[in-house]
Amino acid sequence: MKFINYLESIAGIAIYPMISLFIFFVFFTLLVIYVIKADKAHIKELENMPLDNSSN
């Protein structure tokens, strides 16, 4: 049995690219909105994570 046969059985495969474009678009729109609106104090806390691990 060739590998192709397993994939051929997937129904409605044509819609996959549309779904992915949609996910891609929505995800990045939301991501950019989040990043812009993110809380300053929270970001500050995150970006200092590598620096403050002496013994706290």
Added chain:
Amino acid sequence: MELEKFSYDNKIVKQFAYATIIWGLIGMTVGLLAALQLVFPVLNFNTSFTTFGRIRPLHTNAVIFAFVGNGIFMGVYYSLQRLCKARMFNDTLSKIHFWGWQLIILSAVLTLPLGLTTGKEYAELEWPIDIAITLIWVVFGWNMFGTIIKRRERHLYVAIWFYIATFVTVAVLHIVNSFELPVSMFKSYSWYAGVQDALVQWWYGHNAVAFFLTTPYLGLMYYFIPKAANRPVYSYRLSIIHFWALIFLYIWAGPHHLLYTSLPDWAQSLGVVFSIMLIAPSWGGMINGLLTLRGAWDKVREDVVLKFLVVAVTAYGMATFEGPMLSLKNVNAIAHFTDWIVAHVHVGALGWNGFLTFGILYWLIPKMFRTELYSKKLANWHFWLGTLGILFYAIPLYWAGFMQSLMWKEFTEEGLLKYPNFLETVVQIMPMYMARSIGGVLYLTGVIIMTYNIFKTVKKGDFLANEEAEAAPLMKTYEAHGKEHWHRVIERRPIQLMILSLVVILIGGVIEMVPTFLIQSNVPTIASVKPYTPLELQGRDIYVREGCYTCHSQMIRPFRSETARYGEYSKAGEFVYDHPFQWGSKRTGPDLHRIGGKYPDSWHFNHMLDPTTMSPGSIMPSYTWLFDNDLDTGSTPAKIRAMITLGVPYEKGFDQVANDSLMNQSDRIAANLKKDGIETLSTKEIVALIAYLQRMGTDIKGENKK
């Protein structure tokens, strides 16, 4: 709240650091040997184990998986513990991971020179080793997730996201690309054939660059640059976008390695579009790294660690600008198959991976050994030798690649190829090959100096195997300040982050590959293309074993300059029985797809024995052992059966009579050679190889005449 006491495991970091240095020295020395073999063919030493075709895979595997691989684990094991405020999950797992990985490398060092190879670039290791890699990779993931889960820090720093994406993507890439059918203990056939194999391979190959050489090192960049500069990353917001955009886009870009080949057009275009888009996240990352040093450039002048890191990030920026440019079809038409590509990858490997590793080593070793670096002066020497080495390496090869490509494409006024003999274009670039070797020597000298420097530092230092630390445990419930945002939820949930990364990378992979497997018309079948005869199949396996694909392509692109030189351009349907495909990626020698029938058998016989007799000045090694070794006909039935399993239409029961057909054909070739005055036994390996070479690309020759 009560603070918990625990300790960071520095010993495992130290072990990975030593392994990084040792394999780095070995991998680069082997690389230098390969470079010198192109200038002085005598350095192939006339043994099968040391010819370029076997040494080059050893070099690439050693540098990628041994040097950079150990470098990744060194950096991850150090930073992950600190970012999670927890010791590695399990010391035994750490040990299994370390020794398992070294054993895998060792098995590569043994098997590749022996010619045990799958013939797929950067995935040459045979199936038992592939399984071992999978197991050890799982151990690494288990240890990493165990650490993340028992962490004492609520949020996952962006570096950890990169580590998680690396883990999950490399697992997927490795498993999908390693689908192979074992024939014997050390021989397997790729599950895929021809165009499909090429697509899977370069989906893998490109993403090995993305998720083995790039994302883990970006994670290290996000940890070690702030550490070394003692200031937070320039923009954490940018790093969030950088992460998602990079893993979203990278996975699609693989087909740019197959422009103008027989790959369906839509897949090529997809590869180009996503490659161009990749500039954005790549440069976002580079800018984020460099701007972390804003206002601290005076430190860069003083601190050798920062110098290495700055050059590394700059090299990353250059390579990731060049990459998208090379994926434009018009640029690719010139650059592909030439030394330009070799220069491009070395800017990445020597500059980005190499220098980032060195910077981290110079920072990490004194820290763990509680001392100062033995000699700043030597480290500065290393820096300058390394930087010069990169320039001496890359510039001549850019020149060589560009020049050779133009020579391949140049026509006379009469409309004939100006340089019809491929060798003429090779001879022209020999000085550049020499200069490149000097670059390699400079770079390697720097690494040797570093090794000495680190050795002395270790000697005078006092190693801290277990670094004491304390931190408050995580509370079971998390109380958010105000309204919670969806992304912040992901930021502290490693498993969800992994699943999301997996989904993100699978979308690209699935969409790229499924249609090629699914739609039959994507690979038009050609009626006259028949399976290989048993002798040709055995000859093809010799071709794979000797690594011929490291210097010869089997892919004639549809350009006038190529059809004039090699013949009819390659069609997708011609490769349907090629497990694995052997299109190659570099033409140090000419394309071989239409070599069949071009020369008499005796030409190939003499040429393989001593290439310079047929092509004076050739830099191809001699393959004298093919004339001594008897062909292993015992493997023929199993190989035929494997091919039948993979869908090659041999008749039922053909495996039982395959050797009769094999003997018949080899006797004919021996008789043919005898007519030209060459006496050889028909049982020798060279006869099988000649059979394969004479078959290549001939299936559709008859059709064209009609």
